[in-house]
Amino acid sequence: MKVTSAEFVISSPGIKLCPEGQEYPEIGFAGRSNVGKSSLINKLVNRKNLARTSKTPGRTQLLNYFLINRAFYIVDFPGYGYAKVPQSVRAGWGKMIEGYLKNRKELSGVVLLLDIRHKPTAQDVQMFDWLQHYEIPTLLVATKADKLSRSQQIKQEKVIRTALGREQEKILLFSSLTGQGKDELLSLLEEIVQP
Ligand code: GDP
Numbered sequence: 015m016k017v018t019s020a021e022f023v024i025s026s027p028g029i030k031l032c033p034e035g036q037e038y039p040e041i042g043f044a045g046r047s048n049v050g051k052s053s054l055i056n057k058l059v060n061r062k063n064l065a066r067t068s069k070t071p072g073r074t075q076l077l078n079y080f081l082i083n084r085a086f087y088i089v090d091f092p093g094y095g096y097a098k099v100p101q102s103v104r105a106g107w108g109k110m111i112e113g114y115l116k117n118r119k120e121l122s123g124v125v126l127l128l129d130i131r132h133k134p135t136a137q138d139v140q141m142f143d144w145l146q147h148y149e150i151p152t153l154l155v156a157t158k159a160d161k162l163s164r165s166q167q168i169k170q171e172k173v174i175r176t177a178l179g180r181e182q183e184k185i186l187l188f189s190s191l192t193g194q195g196k197d198e199l200l201s202l203l204e205e206i207v208q209p
Contacts, residue, residue: 015083015200015201015203015204016200017058017059017060017082017083017200018083019081019082019083019084020059020060020061020064020080020081020082020083020088021080021081022064022078022079022080023079023080023081023087024078024079025076025077025078025079026076026077026079027075027076027077027110028077028110028113028114029110029113029114029117029118032077032079032114032118032120033079033087038081038085038086038087038120039086039087039120039121039122039206039207040079040086040087040088040089040118040120040121040122041086041087041088041089041121041122041123041124041125041203041206041207042089042091042114042115042121042123042124042125043055043088043089043090043091043124043125043127044091044094044111044124044125044126044127044141045091045093045094045126045127045128045138045157046093046094046095046096046127046129046135046137046138047093047094047095047096048093048096048129049093049127049128049129049157050127050129050157050158050188050190051065051090051093051127051157052065052066052090053157053190054127054155054157054188054190055080055088055090056190057190057193057196058088058196058199058200058203059080059082059088064080065078065080065090075092075103075106075107075110076092077089077090077091077092077110077114078090085207086122086203086207087120089121091111092107092111094107094137094141095135095137095138111141111144112144115144115145115148115150116148121150122151122206122207123150123151123152123153123203123206123207124145124150124151124152124153125152125153125155125199125203126138126141126142126145126152126153126154126155127155127157128154128155128156128157128174128185129156129157129158130156130157130158130159130161130162130167130170130171130174130187131158131161131162131170133173133174133177134174134177134178138177138178139177139178142154142178151206153184153186153199153202153206154174154178154183154184154185154186155185155186155187155188155195155199156170156171156174156185156186156187156188157188157189157190158188158189158190158191159187159188159189159192159194159195160189160191160192160194167187171185171187186198186199186202
């Protein structure tokens with residue numbers, strides 16, 4: 015798939031205010047603050063600054079909708095796991111995301127981003143478990159692949175699979191710096207939105 019257009023549409027505080035009346039399938043992008051989610055989305059759609067990193071990560075609890083090729087939405091989830099976020103905001107995040115995953119009919123799949131250098135956190139595992147529970151097609155993407163050697167990458171892929179309890183799961187390696195994984199990820203997104 016070639017990305018020919020990408021437009022910001024709306025920031026929604028929850029499922030009740032998501033776009034209505036359209037037929038566009040949605041693909042969610044989830045991950046910890048700082049995992050490289052904005053960089054990955056910008057790289058995918060060939061834009062420098064479409065998806066933006068918030069200056070105070072984790073405080074804006076919004077679903078950001080980007081319409082791609084006038085055919086499907088990328089839905090950028092709020093990053094999780096930022097240490098300074100108050101417990102009340104964290105609880106609100108969980109409720110909002112779970113409500114969306116559970117009830118949003120247009121949701122066709124989720125890309126879960128994990129930093130290749132780190133063992134998945136409890137929140138990463140919880141997100142993965144929710145996706146399994148609600149039977150949402152999920153792509154695992156390891157970000158910042160350029161930061162590790164090939165042998166370290168292989169080691170970390172195993173660490174990630176073990177933490178998620180999925181020894182056979184495919185993990186796509188991605189680098190926003192080099193573009194590694196970009197074409198493959200776009201093909202996988204195409205399969206999700208045009209089954
Ligand atoms: P977000 O909070 O998940 O949206 O993360 P950002 O996209 O803002 O990235 C967080 C930091 O990681 C920034 O300093 C980026 O420059 C850096 N970063 C993101 N992706 C990559 C990557 O693929 N390779 C390298 N080396 N750095 C990256």
